[in-house]
Amino acid sequence: MRKRSCKIEAREVEKVFSADSEDEVHALGPLDLQVQDGEFVCLVGPSGCGKSTFLRIVAGLLNPSTGRVDIRINPENPTPISMVFQDYGIYPWKTVEGNIRFGLEISGISKSRTKEVAGHWLERMDLTAFASSYPDTLSGGMRQRVAIARALAVEPEILLMDEPFAALDAQLRQLLQDELLAIWQKEQRTVLFVTHSLEEAIVLGDRVIVMSSRPGKIVLDQKVPFERPRSPELRAQSDFNEFKNELWLCLKGEVEHYLERVNSVEGKIGSNDEG
């Protein structure tokens, strides 16, 4: 077991969206969070609780309104952080292989090495036969595999996943969860994973963090009590469901809270309601 150090540290992070002359939306925080090196942390919470917003702040796509996030990285790594999006991630004008190579090309890795790494991930993700296909011709599950391969090919220290499996059907979702589980257990990286699904969070995560409805704060930060390596059969265990129910009780209150607010006066939810 390698020595664990703090990889991501968020202190009093808040995000307020304010379009001009319109009212402000307090989307997130204040939120304090520490993620250790190599830890798999899942963020769950009702729609609009700011979990994706937080992920985007870590990714550097958004800045916090107050507070700060510090991320320890290896300065030699050209791509210390990569992200998998729910959709819109992969480019329809690039082939499967082209998409996987994208991150490598951006970071300026040599041609031969790029080819080698891309080949490895094509194989790893069972996509070799589709290397020269365009994403439009692939199923949703395969497209998301391409996105994951693209994100992992650059060997990031931190992998950010924003509801990566939300658009997939239940069976495929489970299959990809299992694949991700296997990959992660083989080459541990720090992962921040946003999801709506408690089951997904428990199967994959070392820690599950339940967030409140907007403005998102942490209401529960729970270690997942199941040993690694985990197998897909975990889902059938009785203590798995017990644990899931425990978390659900906590989350339920927040979801109800969210629904109440949606049903009351609030007609307009900002464009960041996935956040």
Place this chain on the structure above:
Amino acid sequence: MKGEAQTDRDLLSRVPTLADTSPRKYNKRRRLIETFLAVGVPGSLIALWQLGFHYEWIDNRFYASPWEIVSSKELREAELWSEMWTSVQRMLKGFFAGSLLGVLLGVLMGVSRLLRAALDSLLTALYTVPKLALIPVFVTLFGFGDLPRIALIAVTVFFFVWISTMSAIMGVEDGYREAALSFGANKWQIFRHVLFPGALPQIFVGLRIAAGVAVLMLIGVELVLASDGLGALIEKGRTLFLPELTYVGIAFAALLGLSFTYLVRILGRVLLPWAPEDQTPNQN
């Protein structure tokens, strides 16, 4: 504007910038800068032009300075304004006729493959014909009045609007069409509720381009058939050796183009509140 204040080589920090801590102040400042640029860039070019005259880098006999243009007696004469009004009327008539026809044919060809097959290559071929070359034909057809001028503007506008309308209609996402079909919508209903509104933002892009082109064509036609209008004024300035008259005409043509394009853009924004704004400098 990334919030990456790197204090340490192995530390990546996400911290608020001014845009995050006080967005109002930031937006205000940015708008100020944008306004300054929008006024300042043309302003300083004009100043440079004036300076060029002052130090005689530019030949005073053939060219007019901004000050001469603004202070020229033509500006205060009724003649200029009546020429301007003649031109504006022509342009508006041509623009409306051309865009109406363009939208109509664009829509029809957008929905009908057969019509596309029949007319696409023919219209594309005609599109590339320089319209000014058609002046003799149009004069023979429509006589010497306003009609050939208006018709030429209309034809030019037509092609721009036709192409953008057709591709806009064809580009409406299948998902929208299918949703309407699933409710049992008939062809007219699909057109009225889905295809047309879905295509409108793109159609307006075409209209905006056509608005600029209408002014180009207007001046072109009036230069050639120089009896009246802004184009004739410009030509008169050249033949009578009155450079400031020419430049007053050019400046008015530019202003006409600017205001007409803006007008179409504002119209589009008012009529299509749901459409994403395209490359405008006025986002927030």
